[in-house]
Amino acid sequence: MDDTQQANVPELINEADIFAQRTARAKELAAAGEKPFGQRFDHTELIENCRRSFNPEAAEPPVVTVAGRLMARRVMGKSIFADLKDSSGKMQLFVSRNDLGDEAFAAFKKLDIGDIIGIEGWMFLTRMGELTIHVQKCTLLSKSLRPLPEKFHGLTNVEQCYRQRYLDLITNDDSRLIFQQRFAILREIRKFMENKGFMEVETPMLQPLAGGANANPFKTHYEALNADMYMRIAPELYLKRLLVGGFEKVFELNRNFRNEGISRRHNPEFTMMEVYQAYGDCRTMMDLIEELITTVAMKVRGTLQIDHGNGKILNLERPWRRVTYRELVAERAGADWFELDHAGRVARGRELGVDVSLAMPDFEVTNEVYEKLIENTLIQPTFVMRMPAELVPLAKACEDDPTVVDVFELEINGIEVAPGYSELNDPIEQRRRFVEQFERTRQPGDRMSDKIDEDFLTALEHGMPPAGGMGVGIDRLVMMITGAESIRDVVLFPQMRLRK
Known part of the structure; x- marks a missing residue:
């Protein structure tokens, strides 16, 4: 289901339904002799390198071969603008039915956000000044069976970011x-x-x-x-x-x-x-x-x-800055701290809000003051x-x-x-x-x-x-x-x- 189709659905389809639809699509591709999970693809450049090497004054537009994940798509009749992302960054794609032909253009429309694809084409600047690849050929390299997090906000659940780092990185x-x-x-x-x-x-x-x-x-x-x-x-x-x-x-x-x-x-x-x-x-x-x-x-x-x-x-x-442990403790706990006996230090520590007791060794009482009241202030x-x-x-x-x-x-x-x-x-x-x-x-x-x-x-x-x-x-x-x-x-x- 592409973005324009999904916009007309009154209620968002749940993830299980999307998984089932995409799995069925992968099986259809395999049955038709295509490869939903691809194979080796020799791409010439990372997207960021393409950006750096682009020369708008060149006599011939540079031809590039890149690969990455489809992150967005905007269908506009006989043409499509899309976003491709690899490990170095993101670049816009321009796909035209006139260039690809009906069959390949229809296949591109059936791609899902999250699919990994290989692209061959030439680079140009749009009228808005955005560097774009004019797609001449698209190859499906890996079908994404599950939807990515909502595209405008990414993965916002902090725990999910840690548990599913791959989605966080995408x-x-x-x-x-x-x-x-x-x-x-x-x-x-x-x-x-x-x-x-x-x-x-x-x-x-x-x-x-x-x-x-x-x-x-x-x-x-x-x-x-x-x-x-x-x-x-x-x-x-x-x-x-x-x-x-x-x-x-x-x-x-x-x-x-x-x-x-x-x-x-x-x-x-x-x-x-x-x-x-x-x-x-x-x-x-x-x-x-x-x-x-x-x-x-x-x-x-x-x-x-x-x-x-x-x-x-x-x-x-x-x-x-270089300062002694003793100087820092005296600054925070009192200039007389090291003149107090053990009981006096425990009492002073409690006054300062530190959980210390007479049963603790004397050096541990002092170190509790350092760790709880001083260390986190050393910015x-x-x-x-x-x-x-x-x-x-x-x-x-x-x-x-x-x-x-x-x-x-x-x-x-x-x-x-x-x-x-x-x-x-x-x-x-x-x-x-x-x-x-x-x-x-x-x-x-x-x-x-x-x-x-x-x-x-x-x-x-x-x-x-x-x-x-x-x-x-x-x-x-x-x-x-x-x-x-x-x-x-x-x-x-x-x-x-x-x-x-």
Whole structure:
């Protein structure tokens, strides 16, 4: 049913009826010896390339062969104007009965919105100045059996956008642009890292111990070894083994898995880049990430002023603010916060509206204040430095104060985008911290041998050079550069709650 026919129907036909009609049509085509689901079609150009190459002053109109999805059609007697869309954009088609002949013209009229077709024709400008392909031949490549979302508004149900991303990409140009920018961001990150002399490596996603971060892992069972295994929560401990082995500058763009909640900022399966540089420290990593983000933003967006809507502009111009964790807590919770005893901090935290208790370790009380009251206020790029040692067991202590470690967290738009460390390479101190962390988080039935990676400690005992290391949340970085406000908007197929 074409658009002009559908306009005369008093009540819209439901999707089941449309599916039945289109399925019947596909069977009719097959019975007539035609191919409703086509085969190879050699098209010469993407639509956007056709636009760029068109020269209205050329002596002969350029002939093109393109393919894409039929998105709209306007029947005007013996001629039809239609819209064809491919991965690069959209172009108008002009179809004339005089050019195609009665049979082919009738076949074009029977096409449905959503059908994938191949077009051969020549380009021209209409009197209104719109670049158009004058169709000489049309080939049906794939019959669309189900209707697309309403053409003027696209897919507007947010949950459906995530569950049926293919429809979102077909109908929502803004969504398609975000993912095109995501892939461009990844490409530019790799170029930047390689130009800086880093080597891209690969480490195991299936690991016998869940290490390198403090997170709840996904657990599975390896039948061939009759052993429990874990999907990695971080690649850190394996990348540090490579530093021990003599690779001095390494990075990995990897998928990590954490068996935790789903939110605007969290997906249980996510993309991260981890970076390690021998003979560097956390300041090496600060300089690196500052240059990386500004370089990539300029390459992909052409600006360091990123609009996040509602008047919020992220200014990525360097240098970025550097401030200590202690200074931020004192600004928000009172200049005397670190002079209070444990009970005083709990009482002050409650006054500030934070859910804390006397049973919590003292560092957790302070960190609750930081996470609930401070982190989400750090909109412009901010390096938060010198974190409590209990929060980062894999980092070196600061030389002037062993209660804090030589690390940073890069906060942008109220989200942690990248933590970086001066890496701990003392195997004796590393073992002590692992044991202390095990005792602090121990659950009934836990065994130390199941929680502490002895092979990693053995590697450290062979000598790891001093190093700077950093993790970059790629999904969050893409959110920041593209202006997206939810992680689901930058992950092609985000995890969704199961339908009952």
